[in-house]
Amino acid sequence: MKLCRRFPMKLQQKMFSSKTTIDPQEIALFEKLTANWWDSQGPLKPLHAMNTLRVPLVRNGLINQGVVSKENIYSCTPLKGLSILDVGCGGGILSEALARLGAQVTGIDANPSAIDLAKHHALKNNLSINYLFTSIEEHAMENIEKYDAITASEVIEHVTNKEPFLDACVECLKPSGSMFMTTMNKTIFTEVFAIYAAENIFDLIPKGTHQIEKCIEPEQLQRILEKNYLQTKEIRGMFYNFLTNEWCWCLPTWISYSLHAVKPKERGRFLQKQLIK
Amino acid sequence: MIISKLIKINNSSALHRLKYKNLNFIRCFSDEAGSHFDIVIAGGGMVGTTLACTLGKNKTLNNKKILLLEASVNKPWIKSDKYSNRVVSLNPGTHKLFEDNGAWAFIEQHRFHIVKRLEVSDALSETSITFGKSEHTDTISYMVENDLVLEAAKNEAQKCNNLKILYGAKVKNYVLPDYHSDVSNIELENGEKFTCDLLLGCDGYNSSVRKAMQVDYVSWNHNQMGVVATLKFSNKFDNEIAFQRFLPTGPVALLPLTDELSSLVWSTTPQEAKRLLGISEEEFVAEINKAVCGPWKQSSTVLQATSAFDTLLRALNCSRDHSRKRPPKIESVEPGSRAAFPYGFGHASQYIRKGAALVGDAAHRIHPLAGQGVNLGFGDVACLNKVLGEAVYSGSTLSDLNHLKDYESARQKHNVPTMLAVEGLHRLYNTDFAPVVLLRGLGLQATHALEPLKKIIMAQGAV
Numbered sequence: 260m261k262l263c264r265r266f267p268m269k270l271q272q273k274m275f276s277s278k279t280t281i282d283p284q285e286i287a288l289f290e291k292l293t294a295n296w297w298d299s300q301g302p303l304k305p306l307h308a309m310n311t312l313r314v315p316l317v318r319n320g321l322i323n324q325g326v327v328s329k330e331n332i333y334s335c336t337p338l339k340g341l342s343i344l345d346v347g348c349g350g351g352i353l354s355e356a357l358a359r360l361g362a363q364v365t366g367i368d369a370n371p372s373a374i375d376l377a378k379h380h381a382l383k384n385n386l387s388i389n390y391l392f393t394s395i396e397e398h399a400m401e402n403i404e405k406y407d408a409i410t411a412s413e414v415i416e417h418v419t420n421k422e423p424f425l426d427a428c429v430e431c432l433k434p435s436g437s438m439f440m441t442t443m444n445k446t447i448f449t450e451v452f453a454i455y456a457a458e459n460i461f462d463l464i465p466k467g468t469h470q471i472e473k474c475i476e477p478e479q480l481q482r483i484l485e486k487n488y489l490q491t492k493e494i495r496g497m498f499y500n501f502l503t504n505e506w507c508w509c510l511p512t513w514i515s516y517s518l519h520a521v522k523p524k525e526r527g528r529f530l531q532k533q534l535i536k
Numbered sequence: 537m538i539i540s541k542l543i544k545i546n547n548s549s550a551l552h553r554l555k556y557k558n559l560n561f562i563r564c565f566s567d568e569a570g571s572h573f574d575i576v577i578a579g580g581g582m583v584g585t586t587l588a589c590t591l592g593k594n595k596t597l598n599n600k601k602i603l604l605l606e607a608s609v610n611k612p613w614i615k616s617d618k619y620s621n622r623v624v625s626l627n628p629g630t631h632k633l634f635e636d637n638g639a640w641a642f643i644e645q646h647r648f649h650i651v652k653r654l655e656v657s658d659a660l661s662e663t664s665i666t667f668g669k670s671e672h673t674d675t676i677s678y679m680v681e682n683d684l685v686l687e688a689a690k691n692e693a694q695k696c697n698n699l700k701i702l703y704g705a706k707v708k709n710y711v712l713p714d715y716h717s718d719v720s721n722i723e724l725e726n727g728e729k730f731t732c733d734l735l736l737g738c739d740g741y742n743s744s745v746r747k748a749m750q751v752d753y754v755s756w757n758h759n760q761m762g763v764v765a766t767l768k769f770s771n772k773f774d775n776e777i778a779f780q781r782f783l784p785t786g787p788v789a790l791l792p793l794t795d796e797l798s799s800l801v802w803s804t805t806p807q808e809a810k811r812l813l814g815i816s817e818e819e820f821v822a823e824i825n826k827a828v829c830g831p832w833k834q835s836s837t838v839l840q841a842t843s844a845f846d847t848l849l850r851a852l853n854c855s856r857d858h859s860r861k862r863p864p865k866i867e868s869v870e871p872g873s874r875a876a877f878p879y880g881f882g883h884a885s886q887y888i889r890k891g892a893a894l895v896g897d898a899a900h901r902i903h904p905l906a907g908q909g910v911n912l913g914f915g916d917v918a919c920l921n922k923v924l925g926e927a928v929y930s931g932s933t934l935s936d937l938n939h940l941k942d943y944e945s946a947r948q949k950h951n952v953p954t955m956l957a958v959e960g961l962h963r964l965y966n967t968d969f970a971p972v973v974l975l976r977g978l979g980l981q982a983t984h985a986l987e988p989l990k991k992i993i994m995a996q997g998a999v
């Protein structure tokens with residue numbers, strides 16, 4: 260945090276160098292958005308509303324994995340004592356919700372103004388969240404196997420090189436840790452409804468926010484994670500009703516979906532199992 | 537613009553941190569803005585107090601500070617042999633809420649009366665409909681005095697560590713959050729100030745929270761008043777049937793309290809109510825006996841048609857229930873138990889706004905014809921408790937509209953049809969125009985014979 264304040268130029272250069280997976284065009288666009296980030300009925304209202312699905316996804320996922328202690332289930336802080344890394348945290352819409360549930364949250368984002376906004380908002384709301392302006396590749400170097408869970412919500416569809424991004428995420432995850440993602444599927448439905456119609460007809464999100472080429476199919480995502488020995492627990496379809504600004508779970512994963520994958524306890528044993536299969 | 541400003545502030549980080557800490561400090565403790573609570577409940581009537589104890593006992597809301605503000609002083613409840621003239625009929629949904637929040641134990645320790653059947657009849661067409669099984673097996677409602685309900689809720693509320701109750705605390709002014717702020721400011725008449733994230737208006741049908749929320753409110757006067765009294769029967773019996781009879785001036789209802797007492801709710805015109813309060817006790821008893829059992833001028837066409845309809849129903853093998861009972865003769869009225877209250881209809885088109893929600897009579901006021909008034913409010917309490925618990929368990933802030941709107945839509949879906957049905961019934965029965973009387977006579981017989989329809993009506997009343 261201090262580093263980025265003192266040498267912002269250096270970091271910026273680093274960020275945009277070909278080594279990282281961040282696309283400079285993407286960042287410029289997000290800067291435009293930050294002003295209205297925290298207006299729950301504003302331009303980012305779909306993201307605010309998505310918390311009604313993705314926070315329970317993380318909470319229940321961790322409860323089902325048995326990492327939440329019994330007395331914390333159904334308490335006001337079910338995620339107490341768990342450390343979570345929110346990759347691509349933006350202004351902190353998801354990070355703050357997880358922090359309110361008692362988790363120790365680290366939020367990283369490659370957009371410096373989003374991180375500033377996030378810090379400002381957390382301070383105002385008395386939440387202690389460790390926000391860092393960095394990339395996951397950078398962060399992974401010093402935080403190997405540090406987190407109980409990693410969330411990357413609505414992020415992977417903005418990443419050009421998906422494999423190194425996911426590799427770095429997995430690096431940061433403790434053994435038995437959980438990886439939670441939400442993103443858009445690479446289908447004609449996404450292209451027509453979630454991209455073309457949402458950006459051009461209904462003005463839900465700014466033009467150019469998403470590109471279909473950068474979306475990824477759940478099977479593809481699962482395959483990359485499997486290469487990292489992660490076992491996929493669940494893939495669920497998500498549906499956004501833009502008239503009521505409500506999200507709900509659905510069977511088809513044609514447009515949006517979530518994924519929960521778990522890192523093996525011991526890499527060796529998991530590998531053996533895979534080989535036997 | 538805003539971002540660059542924010543970033544500038546943020547960059548002088550140490551100074552900024554200090555500033556903000558101070559700001560928060562001011563928000564929480566200084567006299568200027570008043571102390572801060574997560575939830576403030578305005579109005580400690582039956583609904584507000586029940587809401588306070590229900591939220592206070594919700595495990596997922598354990599770390600929230602709650603404040604209950606009530607204008608009146610804290611009247612100690614004294615158990616007396618005499619029954620209060622204000623009683624409510626609590627439906628099974630409300631009973632469940634009170635079992636869940638722990639308040640039912642107190643009521644059970646003192647007194648309540650179970651109603652197993654409801655007999656509704658029409659004085660002009662002499663038709664009737666019965667709700668509840670003729671074998672008297674199911675409980676359709678529980679009669680409890682208002683102040684016992686209030687005391688039970690208060691008693692449980694006082695057990696909650698995160699809940700503070702202030703009596704004699706009349707609110708003078710509310711300033712609700714706007715685009716730039718996230719908290720509501722509350723000022724009491726004695727000058728005390730509070731801020732909160734979520735303001736819950738339980739301040740009755742004349743709600744000032746509703747006015748501060750600036751939501752549309754549809755209302756009209758019924759030009760009717762409710763005369764209440766405690767009545768004594770001439771003999772003891774299994775008093776487990778609530779009787780309601782529609783008279784041309786409005787319904788008269790006898791709600792069982794003990795095996796020899798019933799509570800009267802007689803809805804009538806303001807002039808008639810005034811007269812009923814003025815006459816002697818003997819005359820009053822005679823008037824009630826006539827209203828409950830006495831004959832009314834019946835149009836012969838109406839009578840002929842309803843008996844023909846009855847024959848038709850019998851032919852179709854869905855005959856009416858012949859176990860219909862009439863209440864026994866009333867002997868006396870408890871001295872000093874007579875009183876009258878005005879009726880009205882009102883409904884807020886929205887129950888929620890950023891940082892605020894309406895609960896109970898503040899959101900909806902109905903004719904107490906079906907004994908539903910306060911049950912709708914308790915239904916609101918159960919729903920809001922669930923919604924807020926889920927919101928917090930999902931990491932949301934209390935004032936998040938994405939959750940609050942679940943409360944609004946769920947409750948309006950329930951309340952609006954109930955209110956319209958009750959209002960419709962009220963209008964339907966508030967006439968002696970022969971064709972309408974005939975229609976409703978046939979209607980009552982038909983509903984009576986049609987079990988499934990009755991089930992629906994009962995289910996609607998139960999939540």
Ligand SMILES: Cc1cc2nc3c(=O)[nH]c(=O)nc-3n(C[C@H](O)[C@H](O)[C@H](O)COP(=O)(O)OP(=O)(O)OC[C@H]3O[C@@H](n4cnc5c(N)ncnc54)[C@H](O)[C@@H]3O)c2cc1C
Pocket residue numbers: 578579580581582583584605606607608623624625705706707708738739740741744762763764801877878879895896897898904907908909910911912913
């Ligand atoms: C004759 C009659 C018979 C009825 N019979 C039945 C029945 O059989 N069954 C039934 O279910 N319902 C019945 N009702 C309806 C029932 O009484 C109401 O629905 C119920 O009382 C509403 O409760 P509440 O807590 O929402 O509002 P209220 O009881 O009106 O409580 C509001 C509270 O807010 C407080 N308050 C108001 N303004 C402020 C302020 N500025 N600052 C602080 N505090 C404030 C008041 O002091 C009061 O305590 C009947 C009503 C009448 C008139």
